[in-house]
Amino acid sequence: MQRTRPVGDVLLKVDDITLSFGGVQALSGVSFDIRKHEIRAIIGPNGAGKSSMLNVINGFYHPQQGQITFKGQTRKQMRPHEAAAQGIARTFQNIALFRGMSTLDNIMTGRLLKMRSNFLFQLAWTGPAEQEETRHREFVEHIIDFLEIQSIRKTPVGQLPYGLQKRVELGRALAAEPELLLLDEPMAGMNVEEKEDMCRFILDVNDEFGTTIALIEHDMGVVMDLSDRVVVLDYGRKIADGTPDHVRGEQKVIDAYLGVSH
Amino acid sequence: MIYREAGQFKTTYRADQAVFPILQDRIAILLILAVAFIGVPALASDYLFLAILIPFLILSMAAIGLNILVGYCGQISLGTGGFMAVGAYAAYNIALRVPELNLLIVFLLAGGCAALVGVLFGIPSLRIKGFYLAVATLAAQFFLDWLFSRVGWFTNYTASGSVTAPQLKFFGYIVHAPTGKYLLCLCLVTVAAVVAKNLVRGRLGRSWMAIRDMDIAAEIIGIRPLQAKLSAFAVSSFFIGVSGALWAFVYLESWEPLAFDINRSFSLLFMVIIGGLGSILGCFLGAAFITIMPIFLNQVPAALGIPLSTATVSHLEFMIFGALIVFFLIVEPHGLARLWAIGKQKLRLWPFPH
Amino acid sequence: MGPFIEVVLGGLLAGVLYSLVALGFVLIFKASGVFNFAQGAMVLFAALSLVRLMSGELSAVHYWGAAAVLGVAVGYVLLLFWRRARPAAAPGRGASWGLIGVFGLIGAALAALHGTAGWSGWVAIPATAAIMGLLAVAIERLVLRPLVNQEPIILFMATIGITFFIDGFGQTIWGSEIYTLDLGIPKDPMFLLESVFEGGILVNKLDIFAAAIAGVLVAVLAVFFQKTRIGRALRAVADDHQAAQSVGIPLNQIWIIVWTVAGFVALVAGIVWGSALGVQFSIALVALKALPVLILGGFTSVPGAIIGGLIIGMGEKLAEVYLGPVLGGGIENWFAYMLALIVLLFRPQGLFGERIIERI
Structure with a gap:
């Protein structure tokens, strides 16, 4: 190889x-x-x-x-x-996803470490906060494409089959780069x-x-x-x-x- | 058929991240706001304002606060009444001691005080979870109850322990009529709902939900439990504090500590459960339900010719609320908000079967 | 020295009352992992049922109903013994129901003959116990069974719902005033150790009685948990629901049993509390004090519940007497909770709970 x-x-x-x-x-x-x-x-x-x-x-x-x-x-x-x-990012032996959140939100949590917009902008959802959200969303979409899970983007992960959950978990770890x-x-x-x-x-x-x-x-x-x-x-x-x-x-x-x- | 998103394509991430991505929803929310801001003030009676709409709005705001903590961050609290009391007494004391301050600022400061107290009582959440935390928040409730009834400074040493709010004066206008009070509450609650929605769909909200769903995994992907939990306590208590100030100043006008006792905490928790944990819409549905229920119980049996004593009505209320909580937890743990979502799903096809 | 010991002793004895309520919590938590917020409401309900059945102020329907419940319970227990002793000769399903129904009718008929005079404690206590058993069955059927395998926090909130229901229901059917409960338990004060201290130490006979009852109850429960077949099943269920089910332990029956036992404990607590304070709604609120007791003692420890209760009771009285005047009085309302909170900060698993190793 x-x-x-x-x-x-x-x-x-x-x-x-x-x-x-x-x-x-x-x-x-x-x-x-x-x-x-x-x-x-x-x-x-x-x-x-x-x-x-x-x-x-x-x-x-x-x-x-x-x-x-x-x-x-x-x-x-x-x-x-x-x-x-x-x-250092990781996945778990027994899946440890956030079951109440969608695939997209789960992978977005992997980006949290890189988000640091001001609290006040977050309140109003404008300016830097919104730009930041869109920027990270774009990155996450690349991961979703890479892992071929576009169709389950908005599905709550609790409803996904085991294999896909494992994939989402990998995605969440990857999102942290x-x-x-x-x-x-x-x-x-x-x-x-x-x-x-x-x-x-x-x-x-x-x-x-x-x-x-x-x-x-x-x-x-x-x-x-x-x-x-x-x-x-x-x-x-x-x-x-x-x-x-x-x-x-x-x-x-x-x-x-x-x-x-x- | 009426409610469908076919043909509505989202071409930017921005559009996909909107609160109401679907056109029909946007129209509906504008209609509701129009009715609330223009239609209702023109039509409603004083009774409707004072007995139903104003308490409904204020309690909705408190429910939003509690839902952030319980529904989004998963930290159960039985001390909501105490935090409302902090808001009320903070507002009273600030307005009393700095009378020239604009009341809006007083309310915000009151919320700030409640946020501080909330963070203080939230600190145990870093080490304890679930039921243990529930008991810890009971400590907050009983301690705050005691503080405001026994420490004279907070009530300005009034003999009866009951205090009266100053006139509602904003920018030189005195808000006196029920309509004015209603509009005041409506404005504040609308802002609160928008702010809460923005927070829960962004960075902060995701870290709260991550903590709620699996705190260990959340920490391993880099969320600081300290920041996430305490920020949830702070934001939640801020909303609850402002609603406490409104409850005291706008709805009660004069009050004693009993107004914020443990039953207030429970009834707010019920609103959040019945309305829907983890849903801003649910806060409004739950608050509406819990506000209207007792009135319904009072009026309907009388109208049907079955007079019930006040005591019986209050016991019946207990029974019905208790049964409903269990019912909702069994049938739909996500409350009225989820029923609404299911209804919308059905509407996409209705009246056709496919 | 005398007054100090008096305060401590008074606190310890008040603590026994908290322990009695906490015991019910621990039982249910151990056996089903449910944090039963309704234990306080169950105490109130039991006390109300008992005091009102003894009062003779109710309508005939109340007595018939209570007697029918007692009859059904007696019939059920007899049937259980029959099945145990002669399994072959025991009646089938339909006949069993019929038999139980007959017992219920007999009970109601006897009550009708007796009229609407108040019952003596010898009848009222078993009848109340039977009612608590019925309550346990209802809770299992209507609440626990549909919520099986839900998250603990959902079950916890369901028990808050149960609390409200029982509070409202109890007061609707039994009344909501203050009633005095008199079972002939001596209440007069007495002096101890008069030879050691000047004037001796003042205690109430009722408190001594309460302490004795609590001791007996703990001993009985300990034997029940450690030595009986059901006790072993209970401990298995507490460890792992699914594993217990897979070895053939009937989960639903176990839950009914444990809630019934918790109901009996609530009845005992109700008798003692009611005798001391009168039966009134505030019992349900005071019973909330069992929560800090649990935190102190750990949710799964029977001795923890007892010792936690004693510590809370004593600490509370000492604080009220020695700190109260400084802080403005009335600190009994929150002191217990604060004490528990502070303990939590240093030992999150309580004084006697097992250390939790988090895994992932």
Whole structure:
């Protein structure tokens, strides 16, 4: 596959992250990095700590130990909205759309961080406020075109089928023009056609917008096809890291997936 | 058939973002405004103004305020009566102590005071949700009730605890006749409705609704819960405060703290539920319903020859309101506004089946 | 020291009353996740029914109706026992209804024979309990069942609707004045610890009685929840409605049971409150004080409800006595709420609630 943007420097580096809930150790001493423009997969059996890892990266969980470096800035912890402001967007394993709002409004919420018109202009819906609204609407319409969801623009998302909801959620994340996009099982529960569509969107996003993507996925075929590098977690520890081919051959990974008698 | 948008193409985003994108709606709203501003003042009787139209308008404004908080931002409040009282007593004290100030400015300042108090009592919403918040707003209600009845400064140390509003004087004109009062309320409510609509369809409104629908996801896409929730409390309380000032100055004229007790809070909540959570139109429908219902209950049995005592009527009112709330929550949680939308949908085809 | 302890004790005993109302809330919240705003109204309704049935001032229809409800309840309970003991010999669906109907008629007939004199507590209390059971069935059928799987906040607002309905309904059928409830519970003041403090400590016998009742009630409920088959089902339903249904727990029956039990708790609270304050509308308002109690104790904790009630009752009395004069009096109306609010700011899950881990 020919890509327009080559993989670049390190964008995000997680270092020795340890996270526990009470007595449950969710992550212990996990370190890896994500490079610019790459598609990085995080895989592992159920309960391996994959979602917790994403939650740590975008500030929803605060690790007890370790640090995260994003765009050269090192931090111990921050609030989710700060992470969003720095350019990290994500989708969720269980769809987390705003069910009472239309597709268009949902995707528009992704633009909120970039809107800053004066309260008084908003009251009157004139001047900068209206121009800003129209400008962002235009951007959102590009995303709607890109994801091919024009026909459901004004439909409340609660009424949409699962596959489309997943797509709208991707749209909302894209609307924020993130530098790092975290996708938590973007293809869970989809049929083959929907999966193919979603793969195409992910590759296109990576290629056209140059967005760096970290994704969790259970479908190994998809992971091997899409990703540049793969991290494998098991019981909260990193057991392998490297290209899909490399990871596939690791004995520990095979053990984790097939089970092994100790 | 009459109501259809076929052939009305929107060629700009601006046109698509309009409040009434469809021609028929624009005509209808202009007609309604014309009737309200010209027709009604020419025709209505004093009774109609004082007993129905003025309270309806003022309560509509309060309902708009409450709906912003409950319907748009999802933060339930049982303290609306208390915030109305803040508006009323703030207006009273400002007008009393700075008599030369224009009353419109007094009302706006009163709204501002209510907004401040609202933000103060909204702070717990950052840590608590749902029922917990409902109880926290009850704290506001009971505390404010107490404050205005026990702390003499607010009532200018009147012996009875009841206070009287000054004359309604704007730019040298004294508004005295019911028609004038009606027009005053109508103007203010119209402005409030337009402003509220502009806010809820823009940046602020979207962040409120995002918080309402899924607060965690909202924070993860970059909405600050602090700003979103407190701005909802502020805007909501501002409208409620202004409506409280109007309720006191225009409708009651002289009042005591009891006028803003917890029953006021409940009846406003009912308006919002019956009218439609998350709908500006619903605020008007709900307010109309709750204003007219007791009058209907008072008049109809008497007209039918079944005289009911006042106590019975008030108990019946309780029962009917309670039953209606449950009924609406079961049948149509989005209230009268949704029924109206469904009706419009049907009208697109009527009288043809397809 | 004496007066201080008196205030504390008085507060604690008032707190017991709040706890009694809060208990009803906790029961329903635990078993159905519904925040039942109507608990206060149920207390008022139970107290009104009881005091008016005992009064002998109602029309004959009231007595016939109440007696019929009692008869139906007795018939239903007997039938349940019959089914339990001899399942094979138990009557079918139609016959069961017939039997229950006969019991209802017998009840009404007995009431007709008795005339319109007031009932003694021995009949009026079971009759009121039966009425609360009927109320529970009605609420389950008309409100909860159609709203199943709705968001909690919708159900909460529905219970506000129920509150208004019950308030209006109760006062329409039973009357809306102030009635004194006299079940023979001793009310005279007495002195404790006279040997320790000069003059002793003044308490009301009724308060002691109330505390004892609350203690017994909590013990009974604890046994009911922990040891019985129904109790286990209740706890399962509380954890997850759908999962409970999938293992064959009949959700609707469970709800009826739990609302009935909450109705009984409301009746007990109504008896105690009514004896202390007289039966009047303000009971429904004072019962709102159970809300801050819940916040303090956590929505799901029975001991929390008790301890929260005691803290609120005591704090309120102390504040009224020692802070009241400074602030201008009457702070009892809001102090409890403010106290709860402040606790919330530091412990959003209440003193005894479980810490919530948010997931996404």
